[in-house]
Amino acid sequence: MLSFLRASSRANLSPYHVVIRTLITTENIVESAPEKKLYKKDPPVSSSEPSDSALPASGMSTFGEQFPHYDIVINGGGIVGLSFLLYLQQSPFLSDRKILLLESQKDRPPVNLGELINQERLLSNRVSSLTLASKQFFNNLDVWSNLEPYAKPTRSMHVWSTKYSKGITFTPHRISFVDNLIKDSRCHIPGDDNLCYIIENDIILAGLRNKIRSDCIRFDSKLTNVDAIPGDTTVELTLSDESKITTNLLIGCDGYNSFVRQSSDINYFDLDLSQSAIVGTVQISKESDLDENDVAFQRFVPHNRNVLALLPLTQNFASFVLSVPRNQVNGLMELSDEAFVNLLNENLFLDANVSKNQSMLSFVTNTCDSLLEKIIPSDAASSLPRINPPQVISIEPESRASFPLKFGTTLPWMVGTVKGGDKQKCILIGDSAHRVHPLAGQGLNLGLGDAEILGQYLDEALSNGQDIFSDNETSQEQLNQVLYNVERQRQFKLIPMMTAIHTMQDLFTYLPSNVFTAFNKLNFVKNEIVRFANSR
Amino acid sequence: MVILMRFAVRSNLLPWLLSSHQTNKSLTVGVRNLSTVLPDEVSFYNNAGFDWWSGISMKPLRALNQLRVPLIRDTLTGGRKLTTSKPLNGYSCIDVGCGGGLLCEPLARLGASVTGIDPSQSSIQAAEEHRDWFSSSLSENLNYKMTSIEDFVVNESHHNQFDAVVASEVLEHVQDLDLFIKCCEKLIKPGGNLIVTTINQTLAAYIIDILIAEKVLGLIPQGTHQYELFISPTSLQKLVEHNNFTVRSIQGMMYNPLSSRWSWSKCTANNYAMVAVKDAKETKQNS
Numbered sequence: 001m002l003s004f005l006r007a008s009s010r011a012n013l014s015p016y017h018v019v020i021r022t023l024i025t026t027e028n029i030v031e032s033a034p035e036k037k038l039y040k041k042d043p044p045v046s047s048s049e050p051s052d053s054a055l056p057a058s059g060m061s062t063f064g065e066q067f068p069h070y071d072i073v074i075n076g077g078g079i080v081g082l083s084f085l086l087y088l089q090q091s092p093f094l095s096d097r098k099i100l101l102l103e104s105q106k107d108r109p110p111v112n113l114g115e116l117i118n119q120e121r122l123l124s125n126r127v128s129s130l131t132l133a134s135k136q137f138f139n140n141l142d143v144w145s146n147l148e149p150y151a152k153p154t155r156s157m158h159v160w161s162t163k164y165s166k167g168i169t170f171t172p173h174r175i176s177f178v179d180n181l182i183k184d185s186r187c188h189i190p191g192d193d194n195l196c197y198i199i200e201n202d203i204i205l206a207g208l209r210n211k212i213r214s215d216c217i218r219f220d221s222k223l224t225n226v227d228a229i230p231g232d233t234t235v236e237l238t239l240s241d242e243s244k245i246t247t248n249l250l251i252g253c254d255g256y257n258s259f260v261r262q263s264s265d266i267n268y269f270d271l272d273l274s275q276s277a278i279v280g281t282v283q284i285s286k287e288s289d290l291d292e293n294d295v296a297f298q299r300f301v302p303h304n305r306n307v308l309a310l311l312p313l314t315q316n317f318a319s320f321v322l323s324v325p326r327n328q329v330n331g332l333m334e335l336s337d338e339a340f341v342n343l344l345n346e347n348l349f350l351d352a353n354v355s356k357n358q359s360m361l362s363f364v365t366n367t368c369d370s371l372l373e374k375i376i377p378s379d380a381a382s383s384l385p386r387i388n389p390p391q392v393i394s395i396e397p398e399s400r401a402s403f404p405l406k407f408g409t410t411l412p413w414m415v416g417t418v419k420g421g422d423k424q425k426c427i428l429i430g431d432s433a434h435r436v437h438p439l440a441g442q443g444l445n446l447g448l449g450d451a452e453i454l455g456q457y458l459d460e461a462l463s464n465g466q467d468i469f470s471d472n473e474t475s476q477e478q479l480n481q482v483l484y485n486v487e488r489q490r491q492f493k494l495i496p497m498m499t500a501i502h503t504m505q506d507l508f509t510y511l512p513s514n515v516f517t518a519f520n521k522l523n524f525v526k527n528e529i530v531r532f533a534n535s536r
Numbered sequence: 537m538v539i540l541m542r543f544a545v546r547s548n549l550l551p552w553l554l555s556s557h558q559t560n561k562s563l564t565v566g567v568r569n570l571s572t573v574l575p576d577e578v579s580f581y582n583n584a585g586f587d588w589w590s591g592i593s594m595k596p597l598r599a600l601n602q603l604r605v606p607l608i609r610d611t612l613t614g615g616r617k618l619t620t621s622k623p624l625n626g627y628s629c630i631d632v633g634c635g636g637g638l639l640c641e642p643l644a645r646l647g648a649s650v651t652g653i654d655p656s657q658s659s660i661q662a663a664e665e666h667r668d669w670f671s672s673s674l675s676e677n678l679n680y681k682m683t684s685i686e687d688f689v690v691n692e693s694h695h696n697q698f699d700a701v702v703a704s705e706v707l708e709h710v711q712d713l714d715l716f717i718k719c720c721e722k723l724i725k726p727g728g729n730l731i732v733t734t735i736n737q738t739l740a741a742y743i744i745d746i747l748i749a750e751k752v753l754g755l756i757p758q759g760t761h762q763y764e765l766f767i768s769p770t771s772l773q774k775l776v777e778h779n780n781f782t783v784r785s786i787q788g789m790m791y792n793p794l795s796s797r798w799s800w801s802k803c804t805a806n807n808y809a810m811v812a813v814k815d816a817k818e819t820k821q822n823s
Contacts, residue, residue, distance in 0.1 A: 096621045463618060464605040465642025472670045474589050481796075488795075 070098045071469040073237060073247040075223050076254030077103030079128075079201065079444060080430035082208040084253065084451035086141050089213060091455065093462035097469065099216050100247075102239070107219035110209035111202070113146050123281045124200040125399045127311060127319045129154070129296070129441035132173075132192050132534040134448045138207075146207045151197040152312050156385050157296040162513040163351065164389050168520045170195060173530045195530065196441070198296070198311045198319070226250065226263040228421025233471045235418050235425045248469045249479065250418070250426040251454070253447070256408055258432030266416035266428065270408035270435075276329035277438060278322045280399040281313065282344065284390040293318065295385040298439065300508035301347050307439050307505060308347045310390065318390070320344065321438055329402050337395050344392045365512050372514035407502060408435040412491055414450075415483040424480050427487075429454060434494055440501045442533065449536045450490055457486045493536065572716040573655045573684045577709050580759060581635075581656035588636025588662050589670075593756055596791055596798075597705065598638055603789055603798045604704055604733055604809070605642045611729050611811055612648070612700055622647030627699045630723060632685050632716075633706030637663030637678075641671055643702075644678035651698075655684040685719040695722050700729045707734035707772070708765050717779045726816040730781060733789065733809040737766035740805040769804050781812035 072088070074081050085101050088094040130138070130151065138144040160167025172195050218239075225238035234246040252260025261268060286293065297310040309321045322344070324332060335343065410416075410433045415424050430447030461468050461482045468479040508516075519525070588594050609618075612627050625647035631640050634652030636659055644650045654660050660682040667674055681688070688694060701720045710716045720730055735741050742763050749755045767775075769786045776783060788804035791797075 092619050092623075093621045462621070463609070463623075463646075464601060465609075465645040466601070467641070467645060467671060470670065474670065477590070 067236065067244045067246050069234070070100045070245060070247045072097060072099045072249045072251060073245065074099070074101040074251045074253060075260050076252065076258075076430075076432075077101055077105070077217060078253060078255060078430070079204050079208065080447040080451050081251075081253040082205065082212060083137070083141060083143075083448060084251070084429070084455060085216065086143070086208055086212050087451065087455035088458075089216070090141060091459045091462075093459055094455070100245070101217045102221055102223055103217055103219050104222040104240075105219065107214070107217075111206040113150070113203065113206055113210060123313055123317055123319070123396065123399075124202050125279045125281055125319065125401055126201045127198055127279075127313065128201055128204070128444040129196045129198050129311060131196050131442075131445045132194075133452075133536045134445045135192075135197060137448055137452050138204075141208075141211065143207045143211055146210065147199060147203060150203045151199040152314065153194040153294060154196050154198055154296050154312060155194055155292075155294040157195055157298065158385050158389075159298045159300075159508070160513075160516065161300045161508045161511075162302050165384065166513040166517045167384075168516050168526070169385060170526060170530055173534055174527055194294075196296075196534075198313060200313075201444075223254075223259050226260065226418050226426075228418040228423070228425065230420070230422040232421060233423060233473075233476055235421065248425070252426060252428040252432045253430040253451070254432055256406070256431045256435040258428060260426055261410065261428055261432050264416040264418050264426050264428075266410045266413050266426075268408060268410050270406060273405045273407055273437065274326045275323045275405040275437075276326050276402050277405050278324065278329065278332060278400060278402045279319065280401065281317055281319055281396040282310075282341070283316050283393045283396075284310065284318050285393055286316070287386050287388070287390070291386075293390075297348075297389055299348060299389070300505060301350075302509055303350070304347075305505075305509060306347055308344065309439060309441075310348075311441070317396075320392075322347065323405055323437070323439065326404065333400065333402055337397060340400070341392050341395050344395075348389045348392070361510060365510060369512035369514050372512055372518070405437055406435060407437065409433065409494075409498065411494055411498070412487075414487045414490060415480075423476055424483060427454065427483050434498060436498055436501050437505070439504065440533075442497060442501060446494060446497060449493060450486075452536060453489050454486050457482050457489075496532075571684065572686055572710050572712050572719070574709070574711045577711075578655050581654075582658045586636065586659070586662070586757075588638060588659075589666055594636075594638070595796055596755075596793070597635075599791070599796045600705070600733070600789075600798055601639065601642055603800065604639060604702075604731075605646075607809060607811070608643060608700060608702060608731055609646060611731060620647075624648035628697065629700045629702055630698045631702045631704070632720065633703060633709065634663060634680065635659050637666055637680065639702065639704055640678055640680070641667065641674060644674045645671070647677070649677040650679070652678070652680045653683050653685065653688055654680070655682065657682050685716060685723075689719040689722050696725050698723050698728060699725060700731055702731045704731070704733045705735075707732060707767055708761055710765065713767065713772075713775060714779075717775055717781075721779050721781065721814060724814045726814055728814050729784075730776065730812045730814065731809070732772070732812070733807065734772070735761065735766045735807055736804055737763070737768045737771075738805050741766055741807075744806055769808050769810065772810060776810070776812045780815050782815055784811045784813055786810045 072094075074085055077085075081101060081103075085099065088097070088099055135144060135151075138147060155172070157170045158164075158167050159170070172193055220240075222240040223237055224240050227236040227238070228234075234248055235250050237245050237247060237250070239245070250260055252258045252264075254260060284293065293312045293315055296312060297308075299308050301308060305325065307321075307323045310318045311321070312318050322332075332340070332343065410428055414429070414433050415427045417423060418425050429450035431443065433450070434443075434446060436443050436446070458468070461478065466478045466482075467475045468482060469475065586594060589598075608629070609623060612629075613623055623646055624643065627648045629643055629648050629650050631637075631643070631650060631652045634640050634654050635656075637652055640650045640652040640663065652660075652663060654663075660680050663680050667678055667680075671678075701724050703716075703720065707713065707716070717730075724730060735745055745761050746763060750758045750760060773783050773786065786804060787809050788801040789807040789809060790799050790801040790803070791807070792799070
């Protein structure tokens with residue numbers, strides 16, 4: 001029934017149609033019951049030759065040549081794809097299955113993390129923050145111990161807009177009574193002294209590669225065509241070297257330009273944010289010798305709508321992400337290093353009242369702000385992690401890079417059929433299903449969450465003795481049930497998180513700054529936000 | 537229906553609604569039918585032509601595997617961490633009243649050697665056909681036999697052979713429960729498990745399983761269940777403990793028809809599962 005509702009809402013039918021058609025189908029079920037009896041009585045006649053009658057059902061095998069068959073094909077060997085593969089390899093039930101990961105790049109011997117540890121190295125400008133749930137995931141995959149020397153623990157995060165002192169400081173999650181309410185172990189994350197961990201993407205990739213048995217990875221091969229025939233229980237894939245394979249389940253973790261998504265019927269909604277991000281590595285000033293540089297800073301700069309995030313990388317270095325309107329990005333990229341450092345410091349320190357843009361909105365905001373200031377007692381020496389934001393001293397040469405920011409999602413759907421087929425055969429995880437603004441540092445974590453939940457559900461189905469990778473209707477139905485459960489589980493996380501990320505910028509820019517001072521005191525609410533961000 | 541419910545709420549009948557009614561049907565000593573099987577039931581299953589593996593009427597039963605397979609798996613392995621894809625390798629199970637083999641196949645897929653018995657010929661036929669057509673790899677460790685449990689027990693080579701006897705959703709179709717449990721006891725190895733899932737004898741069960749499911753919505757063919765044959769957990773516990781078992785756990789099960797998912801619950805008013813261990817001591821004394 002649910003899957004029918006799903007199908008009809010995909011076809012953009014109105015709710016009334018859905019109701020009417022649902023009623024009709026229920027009638028059909030009742031009416032068609034006697035026919036099914038007849039059908040069920042048929043087989044004894046043909047049971048003398050079961051193999052012959054079974055063959056036409058398996059579809060592809062009747063015509064053409066047999067291609068190598070895989071139970072699961074993963075397209076894309078990024079962090080999400082590799083960690084999903086590693087999860088599969090470590091599950092006793094899934095490691096027996098035939099699994100293949102397609103990676104378009106050539107095989108490079110992975111960096112040996114153990115050797116790297118005491119070397120001077122150039123910090124990479126592509127970094128990610130890992131939430132506690134992601135850390136737990138890597139811990140379960142037995143990768144975390146290799147990553148830990150490179151991961152910079154972040155103790156707190158300070159977010160502000162107009163005035164530094166009127167910001168919100170997020171601190172690590174404390175166990176609250178809500179944790180007792182949530183008994184589901186899938187959501188439960190043990191307490192940790194840190195808010196998140198900042199780590200370079202290359203290090204994560206190397207850590208994963210060191211653990212993965214690479215016999216299930218096919219390097220230097222791209223998916224060029226995905227094909228399915230109605231009624232068929234497998235999907236036929238053509239690779240860049242013209243070879244063909246078939247699979248029962250195609251998993252797309254091939255990034256925001258996902259080929260799997262383009263060759264499926266899943267609708268993609270995308271929006272150009274007309275912003276660009278500039279990333280790079282900078283050296284920042286320490287407040288004292290005791291300063292461990294373990295605070296992440298984020299400012300929604302009010303006068304130019306920039307967003308600047310400083311993520312600690314080592315004792316002295318931090319990675320920055322500056323998102324600016326698209327038309328300014330070329331100019332900023334051409335700036336000299338000194339001028340760029342000045343610009344960063346301006347974005348960190350400059351107060352809003354320097355540049356007065358007298359729009360109606362800012363007038364309202366300022367009036368509210370001054371009113372609120374009279375109501376809320378101000379105590380500047382509250383829980384600020386530092387007295388002042390850190391000052392950028394210098395930028396690492398050649399570390400600046402820029403990329404356009406876009407928003408895109410296939411939600412609420414992640415599961416779909418391949419174009420031409422009629423069976424739900426592919427699922428999108430990671431950036432291929434949801435591309436978000438980097439300001440909250442959640443993109444990778446959401447993708448890892450997808451990978452973990454999908455792996456868990458597949459593992460659970462197999463550990464219950466379900467037959468989800470066979471060429472028949474029952475097993476197809478069971479596989480679909482598993483995929484729908486994954487999709488539903490992820491919707492509860494992805495939709496609120498993506499909504500939060502994309503309203504945050506407007507909230508911080510337009511809300512009066514004293515609202516944040518007040519909010520900063522609501523420890524319970526802050527705690528729940530941190531818990532939500534850190535959970536799966 | 538609504539009037540009935542309102543009446544039940546108004547007159548504080550809810551506790552009564554959810555509590556068990558003792559009919560003492562099979563606990564009466566002396567009255568002994570020689571069969572666990574009702575002839576009507578067998579002809580019902582022979583003629584109903586259930587579409588065991590697809591179709592909507594068996595969907596709740598297929599979904600029940602989400603609970604009963606892990607229950608049986610973890611009971612047999614003692615809850616240890618699973619390290620292979622065939623964790624039940626080396627264990628032998630018998631599914632009494634296997635129907636279309638909905639539970640036998642997953643257990644066999646997990647490595648157990650499974651015997652499914654059922655007195656209905658068309659059910660056994662459906663089960664064998666499904667195994668041969670769709671899961672041919674299981675033919676080594678999955679066998680079906682058309683027999684009733686008392687006929688199966690007559691063969692002494694079957695005694696003390698099985699690590700687990702599974703009677704899932706069959707007790708509500710059994711006529712002589714005492715004989716049924718005695719037969720199960722003979723089949724199980726000392727220290728082995730009897731795993732039962734069945735329907736409680738409460739008004740709630742009557743309303744959900746007979747009134748709503750059979751008569752109003754017609755999800756299940758009429759006549760599948762008979763209220764007199766349901767059994768409450770307390771009487772079942774008495775019966776089982778009388779027959780040389782120790783009850784380990786009784787847990788309620790809840791079905792959500794919208795998501796078609798089962799979950800464990802504390803409420804045993806409708807469906808429940810019971811795990812009982814055959815005591816090793818007394819069998820030693822007997823032998």
